[in-house]
Amino acid sequence: xxxxxxxxxxxxxxxxxxxxxxxxxxxxxxxxxxxxxxxxxxxxxxxxxxxxxxxxxxxxxxxxxxxxxxxxxxxxxxxxxxxxxxxxxxxxxxxxxxxxxxxxxxxxxxxxxxxxxxxxxxxxxxxxxxxxxxxxxxxxxxxxxxxxxxxxxxxxxxxxxxxxxxxxxxxxxxxxxxxxxxxxxxxxxxxxxxxxxxxxxxxxxxxxxxxxxxxxxxxxxxxxxxxxxxxxxxxxxxxxxxxxxxxxxxxxxxxxxxxxxxxxxxxxxxxxxxxxxxxxxxxxxxxxxxxxxxxxxxxxxxxxxxxxxxxxxxxxxxxxxxxxxxxxxxxxxxxxxxxxxxxxxxxxxxxxxxxxxxxxxxxxxxxxxxxxxxxx
Amino acid sequence: xxxxxxxxxxxxxxxxxxxxxxxxxxxxxxxxxxxxxxxxxxxxxxxxxxxxxxxxxxxxxxxxxxxxxxxxxxxxxxxxxxxxxxxxxxxxxxxxxxxxxxxxxxxxxxxxxxxxxxxxxxxxxxxxxxxxxxxxxxxxxxxxxxxxxxxxxxxxxxxxxxxxxxxxxxxxxxxxxxxxxxxxxxxxxxxxxxxxxxxxxxxxxxxxxxxxxxxxxxxxxxxxxxxxxxxxxxxxxxxxxxxxxxxxxxxxxxxxxxxxxxxxxxxxxxxxxxxxxxxxxxxxxxxxxxxxxxxxxxxxxxxxxxxxxxxxxxxxxxxxxxxxxxxxxxxxxxxxxxxxxxxxxxxxxxxxxxxxxxxxxxxxxxxxxxxxxxxxxxxxxxxxxxxxxxxxxxxxxxxxxxxxxxxxxxxxxxxxxxxxxxxxxxxxxxxxxxxxxxxxxxxxxxxxxxxxxxxx
Numbered sequence: 001x002x003x004x005x006x007x008x009x010x011x012x013x014x015x016x017x018x019x020x021x022x023x024x025x026x027x028x029x030x031x032x033x034x035x036x037x038x039x040x041x042x043x044x045x046x047x048x049x050x051x052x053x054x055x056x057x058x059x060x061x062x063x064x065x066x067x068x069x070x071x072x073x074x075x076x077x078x079x080x081x082x083x084x085x086x087x088x089x090x091x092x093x094x095x096x097x098x099x100x101x102x103x104x105x106x107x108x109x110x111x112x113x114x115x116x117x118x119x120x121x122x123x124x125x126x127x128x129x130x131x132x133x134x135x136x137x138x139x140x141x142x143x144x145x146x147x148x149x150x151x152x153x154x155x156x157x158x159x160x161x162x163x164x165x166x167x168x169x170x171x172x173x174x175x176x177x178x179x180x181x182x183x184x185x186x187x188x189x190x191x192x193x194x195x196x197x198x199x200x201x202x203x204x205x206x207x208x209x210x211x212x213x214x215x216x217x218x219x220x221x222x223x224x225x226x227x228x229x230x231x232x233x234x235x236x237x238x239x240x241x242x243x244x245x246x247x248x249x250x251x252x253x254x255x256x257x258x259x260x261x262x263x264x265x266x267x268x269x270x271x272x273x274x275x276x277x278x279x280x281x282x283x284x285x286x287x288x289x290x291x292x293x294x295x296x297x298x299x300x301x302x303x304x305x306x307x308x309x310x311x312x313x314x315x316x317x318x319x320x321x322x323x324x325x326x327x328x329x330x331x332x333x334x335x336x337x338x339x340x341x342x343x344x345x346x347x348x349x350x351x352x353x354x355x356x357x358x359x360x361x362x363x364x365x366x367x368x369x370x371x372x373x374x375x376x
Numbered sequence: 377x378x379x380x381x382x383x384x385x386x387x388x389x390x391x392x393x394x395x396x397x398x399x400x401x402x403x404x405x406x407x408x409x410x411x412x413x414x415x416x417x418x419x420x421x422x423x424x425x426x427x428x429x430x431x432x433x434x435x436x437x438x439x440x441x442x443x444x445x446x447x448x449x450x451x452x453x454x455x456x457x458x459x460x461x462x463x464x465x466x467x468x469x470x471x472x473x474x475x476x477x478x479x480x481x482x483x484x485x486x487x488x489x490x491x492x493x494x495x496x497x498x499x500x501x502x503x504x505x506x507x508x509x510x511x512x513x514x515x516x517x518x519x520x521x522x523x524x525x526x527x528x529x530x531x532x533x534x535x536x537x538x539x540x541x542x543x544x545x546x547x548x549x550x551x552x553x554x555x556x557x558x559x560x561x562x563x564x565x566x567x568x569x570x571x572x573x574x575x576x577x578x579x580x581x582x583x584x585x586x587x588x589x590x591x592x593x594x595x596x597x598x599x600x601x602x603x604x605x606x607x608x609x610x611x612x613x614x615x616x617x618x619x620x621x622x623x624x625x626x627x628x629x630x631x632x633x634x635x636x637x638x639x640x641x642x643x644x645x646x647x648x649x650x651x652x653x654x655x656x657x658x659x660x661x662x663x664x665x666x667x668x669x670x671x672x673x674x675x676x677x678x679x680x681x682x683x684x685x686x687x688x689x690x691x692x693x694x695x696x697x698x699x700x701x702x703x704x705x706x707x708x709x710x711x712x713x714x715x716x717x718x719x720x721x722x723x724x725x726x727x728x729x730x731x732x733x734x735x736x737x738x739x740x741x742x743x744x745x746x747x748x749x750x751x752x753x754x755x756x757x758x759x760x761x762x763x764x765x766x767x768x769x770x771x772x773x774x775x776x777x778x779x780x781x782x783x784x785x786x787x788x789x790x791x792x793x794x795x796x797x798x799x800x801x802x803x804x805x806x807x808x809x810x811x812x813x814x815x816x817x818x819x820x821x822x823x824x825x826x827x828x829x830x831x832x
Contacts, residue, residue: 037777286820290830291831305821305824307820309819
């Protein structure tokens with residue numbers, strides 16, 4: 001037996017790392033197990049949007065909880081994760097004027113959840129954001145959203161958890177998990193075992209491998225984000241920018257980091273390979289992304305990209321995560337499958353899961369995330 | 377059966393000889409090259425309206441340069457030549473090219489990567505000041521544009537290029553303030569048995585040092601660079617260093633050419649998903665290949681300095697050898713006698729290259745000794761102290777992890793300039809062998825790619 005604790009967390013992404021931190025806040029002992037290094041896949045390779053707008057209305061309470069954590073992240077983590085509350089603007093194109101109505105409808109509902117959005121069009125939009133191309137019709141501006149650096153975030157949460165006494169094992173690939181009596185026994189590929197009465201699975205695209213061991217498989221599909229970054233240019237674009245559209249190829253977004261580089265994301269996502277621990281950007285997806293970026297902000301066509309990347313993300317058919325207690329096994333909890341939109345809510349997920357585990361209840365609505373929705 | 381599609385990336389010595397072998401076998405290869413003209417770096421051709429003679433441009437290598445250029449000129453009607461074209465990605469049996477805003481995906485049956493080399497650089501405090509060039513860059517300025525990088529130039533580093541470029545500058549009439557070699561002279565004597573594998577090349581090297589001597593240029597061995605003196609406004613003002621006997625000295629200059637021999641351009645092999653192995657002699661990760669140039673990925677072949685630094689003569693032989701391997705794998709008849717003879721040539725060049733690596737060793741200890749305020753990664757402006765602080769705070773010891781947290785190697789060169797030194801610094805700081813630091817994963821695009829790519 002390599003270790004016993006109150007809680008074992010399998011999966012060292014943003015969800016697992018933040019859950020570890022908040023569980024320590026509740027006084028529970030925690031062992032966090034990660035196959036590779038903390039935050040290397042979906043948590044570390046995503047776009048870095050700290051964006052509430054555009055999420056399902058039912059998810060806004062969780063997103064609001066998360067934004068409070070992002071705002072105090074520097075003090076909480078003792079590290080700078082480059083969080084900027086510099087706004088988020090979501091626009092639609094002239095060929096889809098019906099989306100303006102959808103934006104208005106969303107803004108009305110979001111306001112009831114405490115998220116204030118400003119609808120902009122015509123000169124008001126272009127005076128504020130002169131970089132938009134002629135195809136852009138209107139936008140919904142969220143001044144209190146923003147962005148952060150995904151490469152830094154999850155590792156900073158894990159280090160903060162460690163400072164509070166959490167045990168973190170990287171390079172620990174879990175091959176088996178079973179409940180024996182009152183305890184879960186979790187076994188690593190190298191034979192080490194870990195024991196705890198509570199098991200939290202935050203294993204992203206690998207989550208199904210563990211949930212299946214407890215007879216609740218989920219139809220998760222691994223994919224990878226399509227990311228690029230430009231060379232640095234003078235800092236001028238404050239908000240994160242995205243497109244509202246039903247067409248996947250048109251779904252691009254960009255943000256400028258304070259250092260000056262512009263991070264580009266979106267258009268078609270690529271495949272990813274959890275077994276090989278690799279994800280690749282397909283060249284045609286880079287090209288479609290750049291084409292859509294030129295449409296959204298034509299001036300960016302004068303810049304160069306210097307690097308592309310991807311990572312392994314887990315997608316569920318309804319784009320909602322599996323989150324909450326197991327339907328088959330007491331003491332077992334899940335938070336995975338965030339379907340390409342887990343970064344902003346990540347710290348809120350960690351805090352909420354810690355609350356559910358430590359106190360048995362939360363005010364956050366959890367019904368949409370119930371794993372039982374995939375039961376046969 | 378349709379004619380197999382062979383793509384050759386690079387039109388230097390190895391790419392040219394590979395193309396020649398393909399054409400001789402009745403194949404019309406596609407030759408993709410970033411340069412405006414063929415010749416690669418070492419045999420770089422001058423712009424169209426320049427008329428300097430071969431002897432002036434290429435010295436002892438004039439005959440080889442001329443032969444190579446004439447070979448390429450004669451091939452032009454028989455190959456699909458695409459100059460000023462970047463292969464920015466490789467995936468699923470296709471190369472992805474960019475030329476201006478035009479782009480294309482070209483499928484291949486065999487891909488020959490003849491991508492050449494760039495300078496291997498060891499950072500020195502102050503190397504970010506304007507007026508600091510790589511040895512290769514200073515040679516390009518002279519060879520292509522007939523200009524010197526400064527009025528008074530110090531050459532600092534080690535390797536054959538240090539002496540070659542310095543003597544080319546002397547012969548062009550430039551003021552060479554000093555040649556400062558970090559390698560002790562004794563290393564050369566130890567390397568002599570291997571260097572004797574190619575007596576004529578060795579003799580050429582000796583002749584270079586005599587050119588410098590005749591011109592009265594100070595040549596020092598076993599120096600330790602301390603600092604490139606200067607400021608942001610006016611650039612380089614001088615070089616401070618410790619002599620072999622430990623005395624500190626300063627030489628005034630307005631430009632520095634620096635480098636420690638070469639490193640292969642392996643990013644395309646990386647994107648083609650070739651396996652890499654650590655080479656302890658040069659302390660670099662190199663793509664694996666068999667004796668004829670076959671990479672670990674079927675249909676991919678590696679030749680010339682882009683696979684391993686063996687020099688221009690070896691590049692001609694290994695380019696031809698890799699092409700013959702590709703042709704044989706495609707089922708075309710190949711002269712086995714020639715293959716065997718080329719293998720022998722390459723083995724001899726490899727012995728000489730081993731001698732060079734011993735004579736001009738990579739001063740890994742300089743990375744460990746880099747002061748905290750020295751810039752390590754020039755693209756991202758990261759100091760040695762930044763990287764050390766990130767390592768202390770996060771525990772990062774792996775190359776890509778350290779990059780993710782510190783930005784070292786994250787800029788437009790993707791670590792081609794600073795990556796080897798950063799790995800040495802990490803290894804020293806973590807007190808572990810440099811091979812355990814790993815290697816930076818290459819990502820597309822290999823060079824910056826315009827967002828206007830594909831714009832009609």
